[in-house]
Amino acid sequence: MNLAYLLALAIIQSTLAERVCNNSPKLCHKSYDQVTHLGAHDSPFLRDETSRFSSFGNQFFNTTVQLNAGVRLLSAQIHVASNPQTTARELHLCHSSCALFDIGPVYQWLQEIHTWMDANTDEVVTLVLVNMDSVQATELQAEYSKADLAHYGYVPRVIDQAPPPSSEFNKTWPTLADMIDKGGRLVSFVNPLTPDVANVPYLLNEFDFVWENQYAVMDPAKFSCTPDRPSNTTTISEARQSGKLFLMNHMLYRQQAFGIQTPDDRNVADTNSWDGPGGFGTHLLSCGNELGRQPTFVLVDFFNVGPAITSVDNVNGINRPLGREYVNTEVVDGEQAKKMLNRTTKAGGSPTLALVMALVVSMVMDIKY
DSSP states (O other), X not given: OOHHHHHHHHHHHHHHHSOOBTTBGGXXXXXXXXXXXXXXXXXXXXXXXXXXXXXXXXXXXXXXXXXXXXXXXXXXEEEEEEOTTTOOEEEEEESSOTTTOEEEEHXXXXXXXXXXXXXXXXXXXXXXXXXXXXXXXXXXXXXXXXXTOGGGBOOOSSTTSOOXXXXXXXXXXXXXXXXXXXXXXXXXXXXXXOOBTTTBTTXXXXXXXXXXXXXXXXXXXGOOOOEEESOSSOOHHHHHHHTOEEEEEOOBEEEOGGGOEXXXXXXXXXXXXXXXXXXXXXXXXXXXXHHTSOOSEEXXXXXXXXXXXXXXHHHHTOSSXXXXXXXXXXXXXXXXXXXHHXXXXXXXXXXXXXXXXXXXXXXXXXXXX
């Protein structure tokens, strides 16, 4: 055997043995707050055949596909609902209103996440749950228990205050590898939530740890990095010094009849691109420059288009992701699909009724999560 062959073999063996975290060896030793985590906004609310291609859907592909394709943050809305058979109180995933878009009990979606995490043992996942009816932590804990997901929960040293930002020499958040090794690799932010350190220390009040920019944007030229929640009077400098992690919203809405706003799939190829009009990559770089560090989380609609993961890989310094599954990057033509569905008689409710319900909800609740 010549020396070149032996060297090549050693390199191959080293590569095969190299640990991978969140699809890259480069991320294992980065602290949680120094990685940009791609998020699927309203992850379980789909614009596909299961919803009759509802214009209120935020994603074309389900949560498992999202995770397989590199998404590591999932957001959803939690509402109090009633069991249709027993009328018992339940927690459901609903989009703005359970009368408008109800996809079922929370624990069923959490079971999907549990199944994926069991099968993917070197991955850190984050949840951002909008607690629309302000349920207590113990009631939400029951959903985690039904899904057998609680044991993955990450518990910070202090559960109601963000630590200072990590630096190269002082990591105030654990590395991804540390979180994986210790088993606490699911971070759950809930808004709003009263922390319960005695009973549910892994459920964290989002705005104790996170700040966000504006999310209801209808003009691609209006994407900004200015703090909007929990306070729109905070400066970027103050937000940075607080230690809270930046969640960068990058979703474009469009105005429909009666003032209803829905995710804009017409322009999403530009919105989720690196440098198109209102481009995701441009927004990432702009906010990184203003903040002095890359955003920790980013939320997009229709994550597969762009594809948005490419921009996140760029800021994370990843040029060869490992273990991801390919997903179609095209926009699903929902209008054409709906026309085909409407030619047949299917359960799922009247489109007219859905429009009326959407109008009522938009007038009462002005919510665009």
